[in-house]
Amino acid sequence: MAANRILLVEDDPSIAGAVLLNLTTVGYEVVSFNHGGKAAASLEADHSFDLALLDIMLPGMDGFALFNLMEKYNIPVIYMTAKTDSESEVRGLREGAEDYIVKPFEIVTLLVRIEKVPARTGRLNQVYRFRDFTLDAQNRTLTHAGEPVDLPPLEFDVFAVLMKNKNRTVSRERILNEIWGEDYFGDIRTVDVRIANLRKKLGLSDEIRTVSKAGYRLEERQR
């Protein structure tokens, strides 16, 4: 199964660059445009996207106009907008779009919002890859070089969080929150125990790196 494809339309090069970089490192395939009109024109030839991230204020064609095209090609949309002041427009967003995210936002927030799209639309596949490992979050299966690997449920969940945030540092708190929910006040060291087990069982003691004071990171790129 191919990687999920995301269409990014954002005219500010600094934001577009950072979003593109982070989405790529966690394993999405991203096509980026800085002009609404150009993005719209390209859709004719290539519209096999699983998700569109749209800025509202765009040169050529604004995000709302692009949204109609996305509907035509059945592509779910997440808006990235600085328009918090105008309530009516936020309502406009809620009516059609899958979700919207208000600037300034953090990458973690963006990634979480993207991850939640398949739960609602089934559009994005939930298969994550790391070297020989393939993790299917939907069917809860993990294979290594085609061979199924059996992991206890909690260890599978921890590994899934690392896979979803490939190449990015994930804090222990976030791992706890993702698995047990925000209300759980568990011992953070249970995460350390699971990580140690994973390193041993999967033979990834170098790849699952401890980032001091920050958390863990599953590193695909090695120096």
Next chain:
Amino acid sequence: MKLRKKISLLCGLVLVLVVGICSLILIGQTKDNLLNLAYTNAGQKQRSLVSSFRKMLSYYHEEQDSAVTSRSLMKYCFTQVADEESVLVLDGETVSSSFLLDPGNYLIPDPGNQQQRFTGMVDGRRLIIVGSSLRLSYAGDSLCCNIYVVQDITSVYRRIHSLAWQFASIGAICIGLGLLLIAFLVQRSLRPLQALKSTASRIAEGNYTERADVSSADEIGALAKDFNLMADAVQQRIEELTETAERQRLFISGVTHESKTPLTALLLNADSLQNTYLEEEERDAALSRIVLQCRWLERLVQKLLKLITLRQKPELQRVQIADLFSRVQENTSDTLFARGVILETARQVEYLNLDADLMQSVLINLVDNAGKASGSGQTILLSADETGFTVQDHGCGIPQDEIRRITDPFYMVDRSRSKNQGGVGLGLALAKEIVQAHGGQLIIESIVGTGTTVRVLLQQ
């Protein structure tokens, strides 16, 4: 109590008093007159009765007549001159009376010709009795004879009573009409005050455009005039405050909105550096994006600071225009050269009064904008005359409906293009602010496709 009621009541009270007192005086005088007339009549009648009686008696009477003869002669003579009101009393014996009344019970005149009078109530009638006494001598003796006139003056009193009633009712009607008239007049003359009051309360409710429509020439009119002046001042001040507040609101929301994009970029790139495993060149790219956004933010802050500190009056000095123009040229030559745009200058005056630093930034901004609008090979004309400066280009022009908003903070005709050229959307707002601080005006005229002319009109 309302002023209208107060004034009406006081006037009414005065009216009642005046009418009442006048009526009383008039009634009193009329009564006196009528009574005096009745007294005089009765007195005259009695006097003529006495003289007729005497005349007649002296005609028939002889000194030697006997007592009996004298008495009957007297009776005879009296009946000849008397009428139903006359009464004769001889030595205490009432000889002739039409009234069933003995006047001797009420009045016994003293001897002599003196007339005497009695008035009073007798048997429910008001009577006036006038009498006098005379002594008649006969055959060596004399006889006391009292002659009375008795008149019923009840009708006079009745007339006085009915007159009093007439006065009272006429007075009451007068007072009633007077009160109505007073109420009407007071209401009329206080109407401007009422109008003023309702205007004041409407203004208090927030309708600052309301004015008192009072044109009377009295104190109320003067008050209304002053009131309107006050309302003008209040309205002007309120409008200024509202406008300032609105401008500040727009400004703050502009600052907030404008800073979101660079902040997002900073956050995302810094986050990437912190949390994402990056290649060397990726890290450099993220860093340079951070630097770019920081510079942009810094420019935004600088301009904002300038806008805020511009509230003080600029220092006007005699500035040599040639100097000013050469500095503008220095500051814009790089960007204009890069775009292939030529800047020409012309001056009809050598000196103008202005703040050199501030005006330089205005002109640089205007020339910069003109450069951005112009294509390669086009010319920008920067000129000075006694009214101020003109920057004229032959570039793409500004759509008519954008001209009014173009000096609003953060307004950009073509957002993404302006941002790519590093604009923060404050240049023209700043220029306008500076020119206004000079007491002047920034006038923008433009035709799409033909070019734009910006005039800086200075107050000289």
